[in-house]
Amino acid sequence: MSDDPLLEVENLTVQYKTKEGMLTAVSDASFAVSEGEYFGVVGESGCGKSTLLLSILNALDSNGQVTNGVIRYKGEEIQDLSEQELNQRIRWKEIAYIPQGSMNSLDPLERISTQAVQLAGLHSDLNEEEALTKFEEMFEIVGIDPERIHDYPHQFSGGMKQRAIIALALFLEPSLIIADEPTTALDVIMQDQIFKHIDDIVDRVGTSIMLITHDIAVVFESCDRMAVMHGGQIAEVGPVTRIDNEPHHPYSTLLQEAFPDIREPNRDLSVIEGKPPRQIGETDYCTFVDRCPWATEECREAPPPLERAEADRSDHFVSCFRKDDVREENEQGTDDRKAPNQKSGSLANDE
Numbered sequence: 537m538s539d540d541p542l543l544e545v546e547n548l549t550v551q552y553k554t555k556e557g558m559l560t561a562v563s564d565a566s567f568a569v570s571e572g573e574y575f576g577v578v579g580e581s582g583c584g585k586s587t588l589l590l591s592i593l594n595a596l597d598s599n600g601q602v603t604n605g606v607i608r609y610k611g612e613e614i615q616d617l618s619e620q621e622l623n624q625r626i627r628w629k630e631i632a633y634i635p636q637g638s639m640n641s642l643d644p645l646e647r648i649s650t651q652a653v654q655l656a657g658l659h660s661d662l663n664e665e666e667a668l669t670k671f672e673e674m675f676e677i678v679g680i681d682p683e684r685i686h687d688y689p690h691q692f693s694g695g696m697k698q699r700a701i702i703a704l705a706l707f708l709e710p711s712l713i714i715a716d717e718p719t720t721a722l723d724v725i726m727q728d729q730i731f732k733h734i735d736d737i738v739d740r741v742g743t744s745i746m747l748i749t750h751d752i753a754v755v756f757e758s759c760d761r762m763a764v765m766h767g768g769q770i771a772e773v774g775p776v777t778r779i780d781n782e783p784h785h786p787y788s789t790l791l792q793e794a795f796p797d798i799r800e801p802n803r804d805l806s807v808i809e810g811k812p813p814r815q816i817g818e819t820d821y822c823t824f825v826d827r828c829p830w831a832t833e834e835c836r837e838a839p840p841p842l843e844r845a846e847a848d849r850s851d852h853f854v855s856c857f858r859k860d861d862v863r864e865e866n867e868q869g870t871d872d873r874k875a876p877n878q879k880s881g882s883l884a885n886d887e
């Protein structure tokens with residue numbers, strides 16, 4: 537993994553036009569993904585994860601728009617590129633996107649090989665023969681017999697379809713694959729297999745991966761760095777080992793406690809009660825305020841800036857006015873502190 541930023545997102549705000557007004561789905565988000573990095577994005581349902589990823593490729597629903605911020609890919613600002621430029625230069629061959637619920641995104645009427653050849657025709661200079669040879673290699677990487685590239689999607693199981701989609705994403709050798717919940721709808725064994733293939737791809741192919749998942753254990757086990765989102769804001773971003781062992785943001789602290797630690801499988805799960813707000817208009821406060829055991833009046837008056845977790849850390853950022861207090865309490869141990877709105881169970885608003 538290199539430290540060169542491949543993707544840089546700065547102060548990104550994304551809004552959807554709705555009947556009630558402009559809904560802010562992502563507010564002032566900043567993070568960077570380096571070359572060869574495996575980057576996880578976690579946060580409960582509706583916190584803006586898909587919106588964040590969709591905005592990178594300008595693939596938002598038609599009522600959605602980036603209202604502020606910069607998206608830089610390999611140093612070039614891409615947020616204002618035209619559809620044509622994005623298609624010709626960026627999509628698939630630089631950044632491939634595996635959408636949420638993508639298992640059914642394969643065309644049922646076309647052989648998978650035909651779909652690969654079409655993709656190559658649109659986004660690369662490969663001729664048909666080269667494309668097919670290359671696609672066979674990709675099938676091998678995702679663990680499907682290369683001869684099966686000519687099958688139709690219905691001849692595949694759910695897990696195989698998902699792997700075929702990953703093969704398509706890999707096919708034109710993008711530098712970054714963005715995968716939105718690539719294992720939902722699969723059984724646990726198949727989920728494990730898919731994540732193993734993704735691990736393998738990071739190791740063997742060296743592609744950077746940005747992964748959204750509800751499975752925080754996968755992020756803690758496999759990713760290099762992660763972003764934790766809440767209510768459209770990036771709560772914390774940094775190396776996984778730091779956020780796992782020393783979370784500084786109240787939400788990541790509670791989230792970390794809510795999931796069973798692989799080293800402590802019998803620990804009670806916790807619930808974070810309440811719902812993130814549906815934000816109409818600009819977000820001018822901390823969206824965690826109504827659920828946060830550390831909240832003060834200040835948290836309602838302005839959004840907390842995303843700042844270095846500690847003065848000497850250039851790789852770990854937190855947006856919380858009380859990050860130092862939270863860290864100190866975490867260092868003292870969590871036994872003395874029980875959030876008023878915490879109880880045993882599972883994550884309230886997750887699937």
Ligand SMILES: Nc1ncnc2c1ncn2[C@@H]1O[C@H](COP(=O)(O)OP(=O)(O)OP(=O)(O)O)[C@@H](O)[C@H]1O
Pocket residue numbers: 552553554559560561579580581582583584585586587588597599600636814
């Ligand atoms: N096309 C749209 N029009 C209006 N609001 C939208 C649209 N798409 C998403 N939203 C809203 O934007 C917010 C963020 O949605 P998003 O899909 O990005 O969340 P998410 O974190 O990906 O959730 P999940 O984990 O359920 O996939 C939510 O409040 C959602 O209802």
Ligand code: SF4
Pocket residue numbers: 785786787822823824825826828829830831832835840855856857858859
């Ligand atoms: S800024 Fe305030 S409400 Fe938000 S997480 Fe920090 S302490 Fe809690």
Ligand SMILES: [Mg+2]
Pocket residue numbers: 585586587636716
């Ligand atoms: Mg989503």
